[in-house]
Amino acid sequence: MAVRVHAVDDGFVVDGEWEGCAAANAFLKHLAGRAFSAATVRAYAFDVLNLARFLIDRDLGFTAVTPVTVFEWIDWQGVRRDPRPGAAPRRGRQRAAAASTINRRVAAVRALFEYLVMTGVRADNPVPSPRRGQGLRPSARGLLGHLGPGRPRTGGRLVRQPRLLPESLDADAVDGFVSSLRTHRDRAMVWAMLLGGLRSAEVRSLRLADVDFGRRRLRVLGKGSKERVVPVDAVFFTELSAYLRLERPPGLVTPECFVVLRGPTVGAPVTEAGLRSLFRRHRELSGAGRVRPHRLRHTYGTELASAGIDLMVLRELMGHVSPETTA
Missing domain, CATH: 1.10.150 (DNA polymerase; domain 1)
Known part of the structure; x- marks a missing residue:
């Protein structure tokens, strides 16, 4: 087995x-x-x-x-x-x-x-701890010295990890992907990520009670059970309203907003596997191979940063614990 x-x-x-x-x-x-x-x-x-x-x-x-x-x-x-x-493995090797x-x-x-x-099962921890810094980290960081020294590192890394910039998407890729979506539900989920910066798990767990149509805001429960309120563009609420009116099964008591629309699990909340399958299928249909849920979120953050939004405000909207993550 x-x-x-x-x-x-x-x-x-x-x-x-x-x-x-x-x-x-x-x-x-x-x-x-x-x-x-x-x-x-x-x-x-x-x-x-x-x-x-x-x-x-x-x-x-x-x-x-x-x-x-x-x-x-x-x-x-x-x-x-x-x-x-997504880098391809060399010939004859498994994907690294x-x-x-x-x-x-x-x-x-x-x-x-x-x-x-x-718990006393072992006498020692066999996983090595890498060497740490010598306590010389500056007390203030950032271009304007506006960031503190950050959280103390724990655990450390055994493999050198490059620090990459977030990957955002261009307008053509997003338009092509969205145009391939066939339901108001699917478009609403994508707009929540792109126009509200929600993580895929936050979209799946979004409840009907968390949606404020009047103020066009969402109450989001993010990582670490931390709540935040996110304003979202009207196009999201237009698609969401159409989904609730035309597609969501009537009389459903499921508290989650987005549910399965057909098949044996109709009415159940959208699962992680279901959302992955949705994105994979529409990447193939649209040819927009770079579209991923988290890249939609990165695009949201990148566009706001380019527009000059304050770093602390962006941090709150993105649901980051540390300003270092946002910066």
């Missing part, structure tokens, strides 16, 4: 013929008990799953993981040399992971072993 992640009533579990399943599931339950969001717990589960598949592939035991094993796991994933998203993806997986596995140390 292959090792995999699947959803259960109280979260996610790693299941299969792997000796680390019990420890991994105890860790995931620990995260859920600390009120981590379901999406975060799911991400941790898949990061641990990647380690499990490596250990199975190399016939290595979970309890025998050492720092050398961790670096072998990093090599096994393969670091993408071209930092651009981005440096940011590998660092995220390493951080998740480091947290797993830290939990095992805390």
Whole structure:
């Protein structure tokens, strides 16, 4: 039986013929008990799953993981040399992971072993901690010295990670993609990302009660259960109104705004897999291959920054915790 992640009533579990399943599931339950969001717990589960598949592939035991094993796991994933998203793998090689993806997986596995140390299962954490700075970070940063020293770094990175500018989309790509959409629901979801800067998860979890048609605002529950109020252009509310009037099943009690319109799960909230499938299908139909949910959000932020909006205001609209992320 292959090792995999699947959803259960109280979260996610790693299941299969792997000796680390019990420890991994105890860790995931620990995260859920600390009120981590379901999406975060799911991400941790898949990061641990990647380690499990490596250990199975190399016939290595979970309890025998050492720092050398961790670096072998990093090599096994393969670091993408071209930092651009979507870069094609070289002939004869499997698609390599981005440096940011590998660092995220390493951080998740480091947290797993830290939990095992805390609970007395292991005596040490085998995931190495990289060298840190010497405490010489400037007290003020930014062009005008308007940013503080930032949050202290924790965990660190074992793979050098290039700092790339956010990728925005040109008007032709957006127009081509939107013109291929066939329902008011789909257009409303895309406009929420492009004209409101919502993350894909925020669009899927948006509730009818969070929509203020009068003021043309949305109340958004973002990362870390942080709420923000976002004004959105009228074109979004036009499509949303048409969707609610013409497409959403009448009498539906589902609190989420966007639901499945056909098939056996009609009336259920749009899922992450469903949204990915929607974007993949319409990228093929429109030929706008660069359109992704998060690039729509990046385009929103880039356009506002180009228009000269204050950095602190943009930070609030984007739902960023740190100004450094926005800058």
